Amino acid sequence: MNKNIKxxxxxxxxxxxxxxxxxxxxxxxxNIIGKTHAELDLTDSKAVSEFFAxxxxxxxxxxxxxxxxxxxxxTYPVEFMLENLKIQNNIIENSYKNNVKxxxxxxxxxxxxxxxxxxxxxxxxxxxxxxxxxxxxxxxxICGIKLCNYYNREYGTDYMSVxxxxxxxxxxxxxxxxxxxxxMLIRRFHEAKMQGLKEVTVWGTGTPRREFLFSDxxxxxxxxxxxxxxxxxxxxxxxxxxxEDMTIAEIAQMIKEVVGFDGKLVYDKTKPDGTPLKLxxxxxxxxxxxxxKTSLQDGLKIAYKDFLQNKK
Numbered sequence: 001m002n003k004n005i006k007x008x009x010x011x012x013x014x015x016x017x018x019x020x021x022x023x024x025x026x027x028x029x030x031n032i033i034g035k036t037h038a039e040l041d042l043t044d045s046k047a048v049s050e051f052f053a054x055x056x057x058x059x060x061x062x063x064x065x066x067x068x069x070x071x072x073x074x075t076y077p078v079e080f081m082l083e084n085l086k087i088q089n090n091i092i093e094n095s096y097k098n099n100v101k102x103x104x105x106x107x108x109x110x111x112x113x114x115x116x117x118x119x120x121x122x123x124x125x126x127x128x129x130x131x132x133x134x135x136x137x138x139x140x141x142i143c144g145i146k147l148c149n150y151y152n153r154e155y156g157t158d159y160m161s162v163x164x165x166x167x168x169x170x171x172x173x174x175x176x177x178x179x180x181x182x183x184m185l186i187r188r189f190h191e192a193k194m195q196g197l198k199e200v201t202v203w204g205t206g207t208p209r210r211e212f213l214f215s216d217x218x219x220x221x222x223x224x225x226x227x228x229x230x231x232x233x234x235x236x237x238x239x240x241x242x243x244e245d246m247t248i249a250e251i252a253q254m255i256k257e258v259v260g261f262d263g264k265l266v267y268d269k270t271k272p273d274g275t276p277l278k279l280x281x282x283x284x285x286x287x288x289x290x291x292x293k294t295s296l297q298d299g300l301k302i303a304y305k306d307f308l309q310n311k312k
Contacts, residue, residue: 001227003028008057010034010042010091011064016106016164018171019219020061027223033057043086052094059226060095060103062088062144066137067108067173069180070203070274073134081136088144092159096151103159104226105148107141107237109211109278110134111163119281122163122239131275145237152231160225160234165241165280169215169299170306182212182300185252186307189259198263200256203271206249211279213242214299217292224290233288239280242292248273251296258300 007024011017012034024032033055040051042064066083073080088105095103112120113128125145130138148159168182176187185202192200221240225233246254252265282292 004031005029005058006031006033006055007059007061008033008055009061009063010087011062013171014063014065015167015169015172015215016218017061017063019169019215020063020222023216023219023223027227042090043083045086045090048090048094049097052098056098058101060091060100061222061226062091062103062105064091065106067180069184070133070272071177073137074272077136080134081140084137084140085143088140089147092144092147092151095159096155096157101158102226102230103148103157104222105144105159105161106222107145107161107163108137109163109165109239109241109280110138110275111142111145112278112280114275118277119243119279120239121281122235122237122284125236133272133274148231149236158231160229160231161237162222162225162234163237163239163280164218165211165213165239165278167213167215167218168303170302171215171310172303172306174307174311181210181248182251182255182303183307185255186259186300186304187311189256189261190304190307190311192263193259193261199266200261200263201266201268202248202252203268204248204273205269206247206252206265206267208248208273208276209245209279210248210251211241211243211245212251212296212299213240213292214294214302217242217294221285221290225288229288235284238285238288239282240285240290241280241282242296243280243282243286245277245279246296254297255300258297258304
């Protein structure tokens with residue numbers, strides 16, 4: 001593998017893009033490019049077109065997205081759908097126009113129907129209704145998968161799509177309103193510990209089950225696929241996950257212990273739970289030669305250490 005090929009990571013400073021950049025550097029790749037939002041607005045089609053025409057990357061990893069938890073997705077569906085459609089359409093279209101050899105598009109497990117059979121197999125896509133609280137984001141990601149497939153079918157490109165489960169890790173978003181469940185709870189438990197509070201409130205009933213993957217494990221899977229596989233190996237898209245799930249209550253208890261909060265957990269049952277079950281079938285990626293290796297407890301310890309070093 002030529003370690004000097006030009007690789008563009010869209011979203012190189014985010015949770016996923018940052019992990020992929022670290023993994024590529026660890027593997028010896030020397031020509032990795034990324035642009036901050038201030039340097040390149042990925043929703044601006046003219047700016048993206050000019051960037052691709054100038055840089056001519058060999059590989060593109062599309063990890064840029066507007067992301068958030070239940071509150072953000074449910075409150076701002078227009079923004080979550082429209083911004084993600086603009087970002088991915090601009091990147092995928094300009095990759096084709098500038099002869100990008102290989103592209104990898106990152107989606108989300110929320111593309112699956114709300115009541116999909118468990119574990120969720122790739123063929124369950126569009127087999128039933130989506131979860132309403134993040135439908136706009138999910139539809140945008142489904143469009144990204146389909147667009148990559150249509151380019152492959154119509155123009156013979158090598159565009160792969162991967163669907164990670166819920167992610168957490170180094171460089172996560174700990175925003176008090178827009179964060180996902182793990183970074184949100186890390187922040188809440190830490191602040192409660194610092195303030196000497198007696199309890200922490202968790203949204204919902206605590207009964208939904210969720211699968212989580214450490215972001216550096218995802219990065220290993222992405223680089224493994226880029227180096228060793230192609231769109232035909234992957235098919236329409238491929239799940240990437242740990243293959244194990246836990247209830248929100250079990251996860252909250254684990255975070256509570258990692259952070260060292262001594263108070264009690266209270267569940268606000270007036271708040272939405274979201275999809276009841278979200279375990280992905282990872283037999284396809286496992287059969288190709290990749291498996292997750294970081295346990296949730298080990299990953300949470302690394303994530304909390306990162307939060308302490310970088311919290312805002």
